[in-house]
Amino acid sequence: MSDGDSSDGESNVGQRFDRLPATASERVVAGRATRAEVLEYFEDRFEIPPETFDEYTFWEKGAGKIWIFSGESPSPAPVEAIGMTCLRTRQEHWKPTTDFVQRFGRQANAxxxxxxxxxxxxxxxxxxxxxxxxxxxxxxxxxxxxxxxxxxxxxxxxxxxxxxxxxxxxxxxxx
Known part of the structure; x- marks a missing residue:
């Protein structure tokens, strides 16, 4: 299955921000990370406590480019940018961004x-x-x-x- 294809017809729209689903059971776009998976990655890899992100929402724009935003917005969001990029997910190994690390890296213990x-x-x-x-x-x-x-x-x-x-x-x- 290519990025953006899913069995129920939902697809990734590369120029639109979509809020990450909370869990895999809420996922409608194949391959899209969930909030739970993002929090688990940051906790497992860097020991950044999940509660660090209680006031933040996570969004995908493009295939696997995850953004973090302090606040709420309707989803999908027809904007050019929302918050800052924080993670690349649709590759073999997830990669945090420089901006994310400079902002949240002090919370890391691993x-x-x-x-x-x-x-x-x-x-x-x-x-x-x-x-x-x-x-x-x-x-x-x-x-x-x-x-x-x-x-x-x-x-x-x-x-x-x-x-x-x-x-x-x-x-x-x-x-």
């Missing part, structure tokens, strides 16, 4: 790699680098200590002893 100044500089420049990490492989929250506090700076992909920067090209900076 899959956070703390890197030193030089490694942080290289990461923000978009460079991949060899680093030791004894945690899970996959997408991580990359953080650096700033003014005595852990500050999430982006999303990294850790595989085979290498931290790959996924900082979007337009946000990469030479420091």
């Amino acid at each position: 899959c956070v790699i703390d890197i030193e100044r030089e490694a942080a500089r290289r990461f923000v420049c978009g460079e991949d680098q060899s680093l030791e990490w004894d945690g899970d492989w996959g997408y991580l929250i990359v953080a650096h200590e700033i003014a005595g506090e852990r500050e999430p700076i982006g999303v990294g992909l850790y595989l085979h002893g290498e931290l790959r920067s996924t900082v979007p090209k337009g946000r990469q900076r030479e420091l």
Whole structure:
């Protein structure tokens, strides 16, 4: 079945925001994530408590681009943007966005790699680098200590002893 096809005729409309269904039993578009699945992902992967998102709604626009919004809106929503992108879901491994990590990453208690100044500089420049990490492989929250506090700076992909920067090209900076 391709994205957007479902047995009951409901389909994903790429240019429209649709609120995520609360649970799988409420899903009408095949392949669409549910609120429960999104909360479970953030809790299981990063140990971000589900109640962190009590005041937020989740929306899909396009195939698997999930947005988070503080507030309510009718669904479907005929707007260009609502809140901020937070997650890509219709791929093998779900990937949080840089914006999401910078906003909510302080709540994470797992899959956070703390890197030193030089490694942080290289990461923000978009460079991949060899680093030791004894945690899970996959997408991580990359953080650096700033003014005595852990500050999430982006999303990294850790595989085979290498931290790959996924900082979007337009946000990469030479420091």
